[in-house]
Amino acid sequence: MISIDHIDFSYGKRKPAIFSDFSLELPKGKICGLLGKNGTGKSTLLYLMSGLLRAQRGTITYDGRDVSQRLPEVLSDMFFVPEEIELPSLSMERYVKMNAPFYPNFSQEVLKECLSDFELPTQLDLRGLSMGQKKKAFMSFALATGTRLLLMDEPTNGLDIPSKSLFRKVISRHMTDERTLVISTHQVRDVDILLDHVILLEGSHLLLNRPTADICAMLRFEERPVGASTEDAIYAQPSIYGNSVIVENHGEDDETPINLEMLFNCAEAGKLPKSLTV
Numbered sequence: 014m015i016s017i018d019h020i021d022f023s024y025g026k027r028k029p030a031i032f033s034d035f036s037l038e039l040p041k042g043k044i045c046g047l048l049g050k051n052g053t054g055k056s057t058l059l060y061l062m063s064g065l066l067r068a069q070r071g072t073i074t075y076d077g078r079d080v081s082q083r084l085p086e087v088l089s090d091m092f093f094v095p096e097e098i099e100l101p102s103l104s105m106e107r108y109v110k111m112n113a114p115f116y117p118n119f120s121q122e123v124l125k126e127c128l129s130d131f132e133l134p135t136q137l138d139l140r141g142l143s144m145g146q147k148k149k150a151f152m153s154f155a156l157a158t159g160t161r162l163l164l165m166d167e168p169t170n171g172l173d174i175p176s177k178s179l180f181r182k183v184i185s186r187h188m189t190d191e192r193t194l195v196i197s198t199h200q201v202r203d204v205d206i207l208l209d210h211v212i213l214l215e216g217s218h219l220l221l222n223r224p225t226a227d228i229c230a231m232l233r234f235e236e237r238p239v240g241a242s243t244e245d246a247i248y249a250q251p252s253i254y255g256n257s258v259i260v261e262n263h264g265e266d267d268e269t270p271i272n273l274e275m276l277f278n279c280a281e282a283g284k285l286p287k288s289l290t291v
Contacts, residue, residue: 014039014040014041014075014076014161014162014193015037015038015039015062015073015074015075015162015193016037016038016039016072016073016074017035017036017037017038017058017061017062017071017073018036018071018072018073018074019034019035019036019070019071019072020032020034020035020036020061020068020069020070020071020072020073021033021034021035021068021069021070021071022035022057022061022066022068022069023069030217031054031057031217032054032057032058032061032068032217033217034071035071035217035218035219036071037212037219037222039193039195039210040193040209040210040224041191041193042189042190042191042192042193043193043194043209043210043224044184044188044194044196044207044208044209044210045193045194045195045196045208045209045210045211045212046196046198046201046204046205046207046208046210046211046212046273047059047195047196047197047198047212047214048197048198048199048201048211048212048213048214048273048277049199049213049214049215049277050199050215051199053214053215054214054217055166055197055198055199055214056096056166056167056197058197058214059093059164059166059195059197060093061073061080062075062080062164062195063080063091063093063164064080064081064082064083064087064088065093067081068081075087075090075091075162076090088115089115089116089117089160090160090161090162091160091161091162091163091164092116092155092158092160092162092163092164093164093166094148094151094152094155094163094164094165094166094168095166096166096167096170098144098147098148098151100139100142100147100150100151101139102139102140103139103140104136104137104138104139105128105135105136105137105138105139105150105154106136108139108154109121109124109154112154113157113158116158116159116160117159118158118159118160119157119158119159120157120159121157123156123157123159123187124153124154124156124157126186126187127152127153127156127157127183127187128149128150128153130179130182130183130186131149131150131152131153131176131179131180131183132179133146133149133150133153137150143171144171145171145172145173145176147171148168148170148171148172149172149176149179149180152165152168152180152183153183156183156184156187160192161191161192161193162192162193162195163192163193163194163195164194164195164197165194165195165196165197166197167197167198167199167200168180168196168198169198169200169203169204170200177203180203181203181204181206181207184207185207196208201273201274201277202273202274204273205270205271205272205273206270208225208271208273209224209225209226210222210223210224210225211223211224211225211228211271211273211276213276213277213280215280215281220277220280220281220285220290221276221280221285221289221290223289225271227289228271228276228289229262229268229269229270229271230262230268231261231262231286231288231289232247232259232260232261232262232276232286232289233259233260233261233262233268233269234257234258234259234269234270234271234272234275234276235257235258235259235260235269236252236254236255236256236257236258237254237255237256237257237258238254238255239254239255239256240255241255241256243256243258245260245261246258246259246260247259247260247261247279247284247285247286248275248278248279248282248284250275250278257272257275259272259275259276259279259284261286
């Protein structure tokens, strides 16, 4: 669906390169986590994918069309939720009337379901909302557009703990086999159970680009008490229980849930097995 082919990008001739000869293919119909430290280019990559920024070299295509051309048939099939949300002083009803016509697959029913799931009224006034309420309202509209590509930059920033749980519920409910969702975040614990695919960035380099199922089939994430051996660990770090460890999965039937925080630390330390690395 999205193909990023050998791009270079910087914010000016005298600025350091954010991406240099960077390539990436995104799978269709998956929830992809774009993960990495602050300043690694996650947000920039989303802006490039949406066509709001243009690479100095290379191409980014959506279904074979160059996103930098901002073609109507491309823009009507993708939606970008930025980290900072600014909404006009309108009712939600008026906002929908003004913006829904740009999206042929917009669904009023999905909008109502999302607002309800986020515990927001359907007759919503966008004026005077908190940051968290703005995000929930805007994400509800985003999901209702019915676009096949949905990009979200730090969607859980500004949400309280109950709202983060609601976010996971809403996303799970409204994903389809035709929709690809890319979530850029450094708050990995907010999204770990959602992800089908993990992309780890370090600077302009890919540390990892694999389906979650592949990772869990190859690695086990365990907690071991104080004094327990960690000699078989690929990676280990102290925890409140003793040690959190990553070990190779030698065909055990009971795969463990992925621990994205540990996975990133392991990748950054250069300890990932070669069979997983890019």
